[in-house]
Amino acid sequence: MSEEEFRNGPVVVGVDGSPSATEAVCWAAALAARRNLPLRIVHGFSYTHGFYGGDLPVSTEVYAALEEDGRRLLSAAGERARGLEPGLTVETDMPTQPAIPLLVHESQYASVVVLGTSGRGGFAGMLVGSTAVSVVAHARCPVVVVRGRADGGAVPVEGPVVVGVDGSGVSRDAVGVAFREASLREVPLVAVHAGLDVEYDPAPAAAEPDEQRILSEGLAGRQEQYPDVHVERVVVADRPRHQLLEWSARAQLVVVGSRGRGGFRGMLLGSTSQALIHHAQCPVMVVRYRERAD
Incomplete structure (x- = not known):
């Protein structure tokens, strides 16, 4: 669903x-x-x-x-x-x-x-x-x-909504949720695609145009649906958990899929979502597929 x-x-x-x-x-x-x-x-x-x-x-x-x-x-x-x-x-x-x-x-x-x-x-x-x-x-x-800043301060209510984008199906759902949250909060959305997103693949990262394409495809149609949301696109050659943890220090909410395209089949949570729920400096929303009831 x-x-x-x-x-x-x-x-x-x-x-x-x-x-x-x-x-x-x-x-x-x-x-x-x-x-x-x-x-x-x-x-x-x-x-x-x-x-x-x-x-x-x-x-x-x-x-x-x-x-x-x-x-x-x-x-x-x-x-x-x-x-x-x-x-x-x-x-x-x-x-x-x-x-x-x-x-x-x-x-x-x-x-x-x-x-x-x-x-x-x-x-x-x-x-x-x-x-x-x-x-x-x-x-x-x-x-x-619900997490707060590393200094023990209050749970943040300012800053952008940040979403991790990796091209997977659940990532597309996470993007939709993140756009909606940014629109309701009237804040910008930062869409982050980290090129080293296949956590267990030793092969080098894809070329920059390919990474830009993955991000663009992950956001496709959402800007038209939420024209009020200003989007900052970030493409980096880094592990997604590193980038999203860094962004969490400036964000009011980070949204990710439960498991990206780099995880082992059958994993309930990927390494990125696990790292965020343990170490992020703002609330973290983990989006999962919802199965239809029979």
Whole structure:
């Protein structure tokens, strides 16, 4: 399913009470308001939360307290979103399901899933949590991992939208999403094609005219669709992850496909998207193909 077909679902954001999840709620609320879509805030609550070790259940009182804690953080997240974006339609839900399968399930119906970099259960020093990595790898809609600048500052809201272009099918979908985001934000779009985009091919990069052609074909038709978006075209002989990480220090959003034309067949995530969700200095949107339901 192309990017044209997953526009109308809600913006879904996962929360767990961590500071990064709070940042994700704020970012998701702004995105939902900008797209004129409802915001759905979810918290995964599994019965496994009520066990210590393998077979030692906690008391009913403790389990009830954990459940109440989940409802409180959902309520707080909903209030925060409504306070930031008055008039926004906000829904909260706490299915009895672990976070990863819950969010992957939600991705079947969402326009986008938004996550923080790490949850309150993560190890100190982790660059990105296991939930974010797993959801990005398995979701059926675009996923945003909300990241901030390297200096620990706030999540950026200024700068261009940057998109990686490599000629693959999912890259074309990413370009469409990036154009739309740039148009809605009224900012320029930087389209980056790095000539050394076949990560495991030792052959030299293609000639410059070929690289320009790949970029032009990747952008074909989009400028006419979004005439208000100013596009800066960047063609370099470099690895895409290097270039996109550099651009992330100046961007407010980087958009990439989940796996480019240089990845191994069957890979869920390419090296570029993995590098960005771990090291970028702005929110990263990873666009995946969405399969049609039978």
